[in-house]
Amino acid sequence: MIRGIDHLVIACADPDAAAAELESALGLTCTGGGRHAGRGTWNRIAWLADGSYLELIGVDDREAALMQPVGAATARMLDEHGAGLATYALLVDDIELTAAGMRAAGSSLGPVQRGSRTREDGEVVEWWTAIPDAPLTPTSPFLIEHAYVGSEWGRPALEARAAFAHPIGSPVLLARLDIAAADPPSLAADLHTEFELAFWAVADLAVADVGSHVVRIVPSREMALPAVITLGADVDAPRTVDLLGVRFNVERVELPVPTSGRG
Numbered sequence: 001m002i003r004g005i006d007h008l009v010i011a012c013a014d015p016d017a018a019a020a021e022l023e024s025a026l027g028l029t030c031t032g033g034g035r036h037a038g039r040g041t042w043n044r045i046a047w048l049a050d051g052s053y054l055e056l057i058g059v060d061d062r063e064a065a066l067m068q069p070v071g072a073a074t075a076r077m078l079d080e081h082g083a084g085l086a087t088y089a090l091l092v093d094d095i096e097l098t099a100a101g102m103r104a105a106g107s108s109l110g111p112v113q114r115g116s117r118t119r120e121d122g123e124v125v126e127w128w129t130a131i132p133d134a135p136l137t138p139t140s141p142f143l144i145e146h147a148y149v150g151s152e153w154g155r156p157a158l159e160a161r162a163a164f165a166h167p168i169g170s171p172v173l174l175a176r177l178d179i180a181a182a183d184p185p186s187l188a189a190d191l192h193t194e195f196e197l198a199f200w201a202v203a204d205l206a207v208a209d210v211g212s213h214v215v216r217i218v219p220s221r222e223m224a225l226p227a228v229i230t231l232g233a234d235v236d237a238p239r240t241v242d243l244l245g246v247r248f249n250v251e252r253v254e255l256p257v258p259t260s261g262r263g
Contacts, residue, residue, distance in 0.1 A: 004211025006091035011077035027168025040064030049171035073136035084245030085227035087136040095145040099130040170234035178228035
């Protein structure tokens with residue numbers, strides 16, 4: 001079962017510089033990240049209060065990056081646009097069981113693969129993914145399950161993340177992802193086949209509730225940028241910032257009382 005959007009993969013030439021831009025322009029700070037050993041990529045992470053996060057990812061070994069799906073999607077985005085949403089991940093609890101069920105229903109998901117990242121303090125963070133046969137793109141996500149242990153994904157870390165006030169002035173959560181597509185109904189049908197996401201039509205949009213998040217597929221002609229990320233925070237007024245090839249909207253929301261998170 002898909003529990004929500006796990007994270008958004010935003011390609012950038014220099015994750016450190018992108019993290020500084022994200023903080024100065026939007027008020028989100030990156031407090032996590034590291035290198036993907038042997039995979040040719042590295043990242044900075046802005047943790048969000050609902051357990052999701054923004055991954056600012058760059059390439060430091062192009063040959064190695066092109067050998068794995070997320071790295072290849074990142075390299076393509078950098079080559080074609082300089083920055084932008086490369087792909088996104090959908091969170092599941094039992095990835096082996098979930099992926100097997102989706103494959104039985106017609107999905108092209110491949111076998112579950114282990115991934116890892118080494119933090120600056122030497123701790124290894126690990127996860128598992130299942131990825132469709134086709135190359136990852138901003139409109140093509142993948143499944144992920146985390147190991148909820150250690151100083152980054154253990155229960156105390158998730159609780160701290162839920163209460164963390166970003167420089168914008170409050171905790172921040174992910175509310176919605178808007179993705180541009182030439183043919184929203186066709187993309188919605190593909191996502192239903194691959195991930196069993198249930199979309200419905202609202203005017204020219206295809207809309208799906210994905211856990212606590214909303215995914216909207218919007219006609220390309222109506223999007224100034226290929227992706228819009230809507231965040232919720234306890235702010236006085238809404239704001240919009242175009243940054244890293246993405247439009248960020250911040251809406252005022254009543255934040256939930258922090259809980260123990262996903263672990």
